[in-house]
Amino acid sequence: MMNYFELYNLPEQFVIDLIKLKEHYQTLQKLTHPDRFASASEQQKRLYLTKNSQVNDAYSVLKSPVLRGEHLLIVRGVELPSEQDTVGDVEFLMEQMEWRESLDDASTEEALEKLVTDNFNILVTQEKVICELLSHNTDENNQAAAQELAKMKFMIKLANEIETKLDRITDS
DSSP: OOOHHHHTTOOSSSOOOHHHHHHHHHHHHHHHOGGGGTTSOHHHHHHHHHHHHHHHHHHHHHHSHHHHHHHHHHHTTOOOOOGGGGGGOHHHHHHHHHHHHHHHHOOSHHHHHHHHHHHHHHHHHHHHHHHHHHTSOOHHHHHHHHHHHHHHHHHHHHHHHHHHHHHHHHHO
16 A cells, blocks of 8 residues: 555654645646656556556545545554444444434524534544544554544535535525
8 A cells, every 4th residue: 555645755644734735746746647758658658647646546635634544544554443333432323313313403594504513613623633643653542543533524424414405405
C-alpha cells in the first residue's frame, strides 16, 4: 500500500496543512499529467497515468478528515473496524436511532437547520477527539480513533441526508 503522506512529503499525522497539501497536489499534477507524455512510449504513458491516478487518489484521501484518519491508521498497521462494529456501541446505536427519528420528524426548514447546526457541532467535536487520539500513537488510542472515525462517517452520512431533505423543502 502506498503511503500518501510520503507521496505528498507531509508528516504522518492527522492534522496537516491543507494549503501545503493543495500546493503539493498542483505540483505533482503538473509533473505526472498524461498530456506531458503524449510522445512517450505506451509503457511510459501507462506508468505516468498510474502515477497521476495515485496523485489524485492521495489528494482525495488526505483532504478528507475521515479518509486521512483511516489512512493514517492503516499506515500505522491498525486494522479498521467494519461498519457493523459500531453497532456494538449501544449508546451510539441509541443516538443513531434518535438522530434518524429527529430527521424523520423534521418537516420545516427551521427544524432541519437546527439538525444541520447540531450535526456540524458534533462533527467538530469528533474531529477534535480524533485529533487528540491520533496525536498519541498507541494501540489503545489508535483503536479508539478508529471507532470515532466510524462514528464520524455516520454523522457525515446523516449530514448529507439532512441537506438532501432541506433541499427538497426549500425547493418546494
